[in-house]
Amino acid sequence: MTDVPPVPHPPKAPHAPRSFRLLPGAEDSPVILHVPHSSREIPAEVRSGIVLGDAALERELDHITDAHTAAIAGAAAGAAGITPWRFVNELSRLVIDPERFPDEREEMLASGMGAVYTRTTHKEALRPDRFEHGPLIERYFLPYAQAMTRAVADRLAATGRAVIIDVHSYPTAPLPYELHGGGPRPPVCLGTDAFHTPAGLLDAALEAFAPCGETGLDSPFAGTYVPLEFFGKRAEVTALMVEIRRDTYMTEPGGPAGPGLRYLASALGTLVDAVSR
Numbered sequence: 001m002t003d004v005p006p007v008p009h010p011p012k013a014p015h016a017p018r019s020f021r022l023l024p025g026a027e028d029s030p031v032i033l034h035v036p037h038s039s040r041e042i043p044a045e046v047r048s049g050i051v052l053g054d055a056a057l058e059r060e061l062d063h064i065t066d067a068h069t070a071a072i073a074g075a076a077a078g079a080a081g082i083t084p085w086r087f088v089n090e091l092s093r094l095v096i097d098p099e100r101f102p103d104e105r106e107e108m109l110a111s112g113m114g115a116v117y118t119r120t121t122h123k124e125a126l127r128p129d130r131f132e133h134g135p136l137i138e139r140y141f142l143p144y145a146q147a148m149t150r151a152v153a154d155r156l157a158a159t160g161r162a163v164i165i166d167v168h169s170y171p172t173a174p175l176p177y178e179l180h181g182g183g184p185r186p187p188v189c190l191g192t193d194a195f196h197t198p199a200g201l202l203d204a205a206l207e208a209f210a211p212c213g214e215t216g217l218d219s220p221f222a223g224t225y226v227p228l229e230f231f232g233k234r235a236e237v238t239a240l241m242v243e244i245r246r247d248t249y250m251t252e253p254g255g256p257a258g259p260g261l262r263y264l265a266s267a268l269g270t271l272v273d274a275v276s277r
Helices: 054-064 069-079 107-111 134-159 199-208 260-276
Strands: 020-023 031-035 085-089 162-170 188-191 215-217 237-245
Touching (some): 020 134, 031 069, 031 134, 031 260, 069 085, 085 134, 134 162, 162 260, 188 199, 199 215, 199 260, 237 260
Parallel strands (some): 031 162, 162 237, 188 215
8 A cells, every 4th residue: 555645734732823913993993993904924834735836826826815904803993983893813814714604514515615715716735735724723723713802892881883894806707716706806806794784784884985986786706704702692792894806906816906995995994984874
């Protein structure tokens, strides 16, 4: 029998490295701007489990990163009359994707993009077959989820409600990994949830982003992020995903931001104020 080579995976460490920041807002603000996909940072021990060469990895990061969304959220926070809280992922989604279900409920498993990605945006191998996901889930996914849960619980305790606004971007042209890439791709897409996105929140977003051009719903990306402890259970936790088409504010793929960034940040700040009262 031929020996099967071991599948590489990151070694366990006694403490998970810092992978996120919670930036405080006003104590009476219920709003958390969640920025999960803006970073390109990959720790060395995680990089060792990725099969792409350096140049190919940089190209993949150009496609998969929601570039400059942390800057959009930061500018929006600065423009808002009531400063929102910000929860920012400091690591690439190629480490773990904090917004995926960590089990078979996740539809993106079909594209090799569950909580731990095994395929690229172009359906090529990102990690070896039989890659062991457990260490990445334990070191990065679970601490992130627990911290975001605490952040939402703190807003509930302080204000009686929490409003999660998920800040994302997406490419002008669909990428091969997209499961629903054939639909409209408006300048701004709002992702909604039947339980957690009330009409008032959606209406406020449609009004706030009206100056930015057409605003669509749930295409090409649908849904929004709520920590599992509250998901489908606590109506006081409301949520909306804001997906911004990248050509409206940056050079694609992975290039610098342009003047559109400040207009989109202003619209997001308007939305923050509208739902903070």
